[in-house]
Amino acid sequence: MKKFFKILGGVLGVVVLAVVGFIVWVQARGIPTYDKPPTPTTAVAATPERLAMGRSLVLASCVDCHMNKQTNTLSGHQMLDVPQEFGKLYSANITQDKDHGIGNWTDGEVIALLRTGIGRDGRYRIIMPHFVHMSDEDVNSIVAFLRSDHQWVQADPTTTPAQEPSLLVKTLVNTVMKPTPMPAQPVVAPAPTDQLAYGRYLIVGRYQCYECHSKDFKTNNALEPEKSEGYLGGGNHLLNEQGRDIVSRNITGDPETGIGDWTAGQFQQAVKFGMSPNGPLSAPMPKYSTMSDEDAAAIYAYLQSIPKIKNATPEDKGAVAAK
Ligand code: HEC
Ligand code: HEC
Structure with a gap:
C-alpha cells in the first residue's frame, strides 16, 4: 500500500509539474508572433464597383465589431460580447490614422491580416475572423473601402488599449487558434448563374x-x-x-x-x-x-x-x- 501511494504521489508530482510547466510556457509566450506571410505588393485600385461592394461588405462583416459609436468611425471598442473568462479585449482602430489606426499599413499587409490573422508586426490577432475563402475581388473591395473618403474610415486618433487576454485565451491561441495560410492560388467566386x-x-x-x-x-x-x-x-x-x-x-x-x-x-x-x-x-x-x-x-x-x-x-x- 505504501508503495502504491509512493507511486501515485510520484505520478501526481509529474502531472502537477507538467501543468505548471505548461502554464508558465503559455504565460511567457502570451499571444504568439509568427513569420510574416507572403504579402501582396501591389496596391488595390479603387473602382466605383469595389467601393460600393466594399461598403456593403464592411457593413455586413466589420461594423458590428469595429464601430465606435461616439465618433461614428471604425476606431474600435471594448468587446463586450466575448465571454468574461476571455479577459478584456478590444477591437482595433482600423481608420486611416497613421499612429493609432492602419494608415501606415500597406494594402498587402491588410490583405495578409484578413487572410491569415497575422498583423504587420507578426503578432497574431485574437477574435478577429480570418477570411479564408473570400474571393480576391471581395477582399480587394474591402481594402478599397478602408482607403476611401467615407466617414467611417477617416483618421481618428482613438488609441486602442493593450489587449488583456486571460490565461484561457493565451492557451487557446497557443493550441487551437492558429493562423490560416495565404491562398496559394487566386480565389475567384463562382458565377451567380451557377x-x-x-x-x-x-x-x-x-x-x-x-x-x-x-x-x-x-x-x-x-x-x-x-x-x-x-x-x-x-x-x-x-x-x-x-x-x-x-x-x-x-x-x-x-x-x-x-x-x-x-x-x-x-x-x-x-x-x-x-x-x-x-x-x-x-x-x-x-x-x-x-x-x-x-x-x-x-x-x-x-x-x-x-x-x-x-x-x-x-x-x-x-x-x-x-x-
Ligand atoms: C455573428 C454570428 C452570426 C452570423 C455571421 C450569421 N448569423 Fe444568422 N443568426 C445568428 C444568431 C445568434 C441567430 C439567432 C438570433 C436570435 O436568437 O434572435 C441567427 C438567426 C438566423 C436566422 C433565423 C433562423 C430561425 O429559425 O428563425 C437565419 C435564417 C439566419 N440566422 C441566417 C444567416 C445567414 C444566411 C447568414 C450569413 C449570410 C448568417 N445568418 C450569419 C448568428 C449569426
Ligand atoms: C468578431 C469581431 C470582429 C470582426 C467581425 C472583425 N474584426 Fe477586425 N479585429 C477584431 C479584434 C478584436 C481585433 C484586435 C485583435 C488583437 O489586437 O489581437 C481586430 C483587428 C483588426 C485589424 C488589425 C488592426 C491592428 O492595428 O492591429 C484589422 C486591419 C481589422 N481588424 C480589420 C477588420 C475588417 C476589415 C473586418 C471586416 C472584413 C473585421 N476586422 C472584422 C475583431 C473583429
Missing part, C-alpha cells in the same frame, strides 16, 4: 454564416468548412452586448428544426431585415440589409440542398416568444 455553387460561396466565403451557425467555434474547420461539426445546424452559443447567451439557429433544410418549411421570401426577410417567421432576430445575428435579392435566393437554394441536420434550437421550443 446558383448552388454561388450560394455556397456566400455562406463560406463572403459572409461566413457557417462560423456562427455550426455547432461551436472551437470545432469549426476554417480550411474545409463543410467538415465543421454540425455544419449549419446551429446551436453555437454566442453572447450579445449585454452578455446574454444567444444560441445560433439551425438553417439546414430540416423541416422541423431548420428552415425546410420556409419560403424563399420568408428567408430573405429574416436575413436582410431580421424578421424571421419565428419572431424578430436579435444581435449578434447581423442584418444583411444591402444583400441583393438574388444573393439571398442563392443562399436559400444552397441551404435547401445540403445534408439536413435535426437539431432543435431555442426557437423550436417556443423560447422566442419570451424575448
Whole structure:
C-alpha cells in the first residue's frame, strides 16, 4: 500500500509539474508572433464597383465589431460580447490614422491580416475572423473601402488599449487558434448563374454564416468548412452586448428544426431585415440589409440542398416568444 501511494504521489508530482510547466510556457509566450506571410505588393485600385461592394461588405462583416459609436468611425471598442473568462479585449482602430489606426499599413499587409490573422508586426490577432475563402475581388473591395473618403474610415486618433487576454485565451491561441495560410492560388467566386455553387460561396466565403451557425467555434474547420461539426445546424452559443447567451439557429433544410418549411421570401426577410417567421432576430445575428435579392435566393437554394441536420434550437421550443 505504501508503495502504491509512493507511486501515485510520484505520478501526481509529474502531472502537477507538467501543468505548471505548461502554464508558465503559455504565460511567457502570451499571444504568439509568427513569420510574416507572403504579402501582396501591389496596391488595390479603387473602382466605383469595389467601393460600393466594399461598403456593403464592411457593413455586413466589420461594423458590428469595429464601430465606435461616439465618433461614428471604425476606431474600435471594448468587446463586450466575448465571454468574461476571455479577459478584456478590444477591437482595433482600423481608420486611416497613421499612429493609432492602419494608415501606415500597406494594402498587402491588410490583405495578409484578413487572410491569415497575422498583423504587420507578426503578432497574431485574437477574435478577429480570418477570411479564408473570400474571393480576391471581395477582399480587394474591402481594402478599397478602408482607403476611401467615407466617414467611417477617416483618421481618428482613438488609441486602442493593450489587449488583456486571460490565461484561457493565451492557451487557446497557443493550441487551437492558429493562423490560416495565404491562398496559394487566386480565389475567384463562382458565377451567380451557377446558383448552388454561388450560394455556397456566400455562406463560406463572403459572409461566413457557417462560423456562427455550426455547432461551436472551437470545432469549426476554417480550411474545409463543410467538415465543421454540425455544419449549419446551429446551436453555437454566442453572447450579445449585454452578455446574454444567444444560441445560433439551425438553417439546414430540416423541416422541423431548420428552415425546410420556409419560403424563399420568408428567408430573405429574416436575413436582410431580421424578421424571421419565428419572431424578430436579435444581435449578434447581423442584418444583411444591402444583400441583393438574388444573393439571398442563392443562399436559400444552397441551404435547401445540403445534408439536413435535426437539431432543435431555442426557437423550436417556443423560447422566442419570451424575448
Ligand atoms: C468578431 C469581431 C470582429 C470582426 C467581425 C472583425 N474584426 Fe477586425 N479585429 C477584431 C479584434 C478584436 C481585433 C484586435 C485583435 C488583437 O489586437 O489581437 C481586430 C483587428 C483588426 C485589424 C488589425 C488592426 C491592428 O492595428 O492591429 C484589422 C486591419 C481589422 N481588424 C480589420 C477588420 C475588417 C476589415 C473586418 C471586416 C472584413 C473585421 N476586422 C472584422 C475583431 C473583429
Ligand atoms: C455573428 C454570428 C452570426 C452570423 C455571421 C450569421 N448569423 Fe444568422 N443568426 C445568428 C444568431 C445568434 C441567430 C439567432 C438570433 C436570435 O436568437 O434572435 C441567427 C438567426 C438566423 C436566422 C433565423 C433562423 C430561425 O429559425 O428563425 C437565419 C435564417 C439566419 N440566422 C441566417 C444567416 C445567414 C444566411 C447568414 C450569413 C449570410 C448568417 N445568418 C450569419 C448568428 C449569426
